[in-house]
Amino acid sequence: SQKIEQNSEALNIQEGKTATLTCNYTNYSPAYLQWYRQDPGRGPVFLLLIRENEKEKRKERLKVTFDTTLKQSLFHITASQPADSATYLCALEAGANSKLTFGKGITLSVRP
Amino acid sequence: DGGITQSPKYLFRKEGQNVTLSCEQNLNHDAMYWYRQDPGQGLRLIYYSQIVNDFQKGDIAEGYSVSREKKESFPLTVTSAQKNPTAFYLCASSPSGTGRIGYTFGSGTRLTVV
Numbered sequence: 001s002q003k004i005e006q007n008s009e010a011l012n013i014q015e016g017k018t019a020t021l022t023c024n025y026t027n028y029s030p031a032y033l034q035w036y037r038q039d040p041g042r043g044p045v046f047l048l049l050i051r052e053n054e055k056e057k058r059k060e061r062l063k064v065t066f067d068t069t070l071k072q073s074l075f076h077i078t079a080s081q082p083a084d085s086a087t088y089l090c091a092l093e094a095g096a097n098s099k100l101t102f103g104k105g106i107t108l109s110v111r112p
Numbered sequence: 113d114g115g116i117t118q119s120p121k122y123l124f125r126k127e128g129q130n131v132t133l134s135c136e137q138n139l140n141h142d143a144m145y146w147y148r149q150d151p152g153q154g155l156r157l158i159y160y161s162q163i164v165n166d167f168q169k170g171d172i173a174e175g176y177s178v179s180r181e182k183k184e185s186f187p188l189t190v191t192s193a194q195k196n197p198t199a200f201y202l203c204a205s206s207p208s209g210t211g212r213i214g215y216t217f218g219s220g221t222r223l224t225v226v
Contacts, residue, residue: 009152032211041222043116043202044155046214089155093211099145099170100211104154 002027004103006090012109013080021075021106023090028101030092033066033073038087038105047088048075080110114139118203118218124226125190125197133188133221135203141216143209144186148172149200149220158201161186162209190223198225 005024013019023033031052036044050057050066050073057064063076077084087107091100116137125131137144143162147155157170161180175194180186186205190197200222204215 030211034211034214036214041200041220043118043204043217043219044215046216049212049214051212091211098211099157099160099209100215101157102147102155104152 002101004028004090004092004101006088006103006106008106009104010107010109012111015081015110015112017080019077019080019084019108019110021088021108023073023075023103025071025092028071028092029068032093033064034091034100035062035064035073035075036089036091036102038089040087044089077108080108082110082112084108085110116203116205116216116218118201118221120221121219123221123223125223126226128192130189130191131223133190133201133203133223135186135188135218136184137186137205137216138184139205139207139216140183141205141207142183143206144180145204145206145215146170146176146178146186146188147202147204149202155202158188160209197223199223 003026034049035047038044048064050064061078065074087105089105091102119134145160146158159178161167177189202220203218206215
C-alpha cells in the first residue's frame with residue numbers, strides 16, 4: 001500500500017543549529033513533493049515545492065532535497081530560531097495529475 | 113488580500129444534526145478541497161472539486177456532502193451519518209487540481225459533537 005512516513009513525531013534542537021526533517025514514501029512515484037508549516041490551531045502554509053528532476057531547492061534558510069532512488073525528501077532549516085517551532089508536513093501527488101496526500105507531520109521545537 | 117475564509121472557527125453539533133461548514137476563496141482558483149485532521153492522523157481528503165458543478169469523493173467521504181455552485185464557494189455538510197465528526201476541518205484551494213502548485217489553506221473549523 002502507499003505510505004508517507006515522517007521519521008519521528010517530534011524533534012527538539014538548540015537555537016542556531018540546523019534542523020533536518022525526513023519524509024520517506026513507499027509505492028509512490030511523485031512528480032512533485034511539497035513541504036508545509038502548520039502552527040497549532042491554524043491551517044498549513046505552503047513553503048517549498050521540489051520536482052522529481054530537481055535534487056535540491058533553497059529558499060532563504062530553508063533547503064529541500066528530493067532523492068527518488070531512496071524515495072526520500074529532507075527538509076533543512078539552518079540557523080534555527082524559536083519562531084521556527086511548528087509542525088512540518090510533507091505532501092506528494094498520489095499519481096499523475098492527482099491530489100496531494102499528506103504525511104502526519106513532524107513537530108519541531110527550537111529552544112533558546 | 114486574497115485568501116480562503118472558513119467559518120465558523122468553532123462549531124458544536126448535537127447528535128443527529130447536520131451542520132454546514134463554509135469555505136470561500138477570492139483567489140480565482142479552480143480547485144478546492146476539504147481535509148479532515150485528527151490528532152496523530154495527518155490530513156485526510158474528504159472531497160475535492162476541480163471545476164464548478166463537479167466534485168469527487170476523497171478517501172473518507174462517507175457521512176459528508178458538498179456542493180460547488182460557484183467558483184468561490186465549496187461548503188461541506190457533515191451529516192448525521194458521520195459517526196465520529198469531532199475533528200479539525202481544513203479547506204484548501206489551488207489554481208489546478210495537481211500537485212505541481214502549492215495549496216492555500218483556510219484557518220480551519222473545529223467541530224465538536226456535544
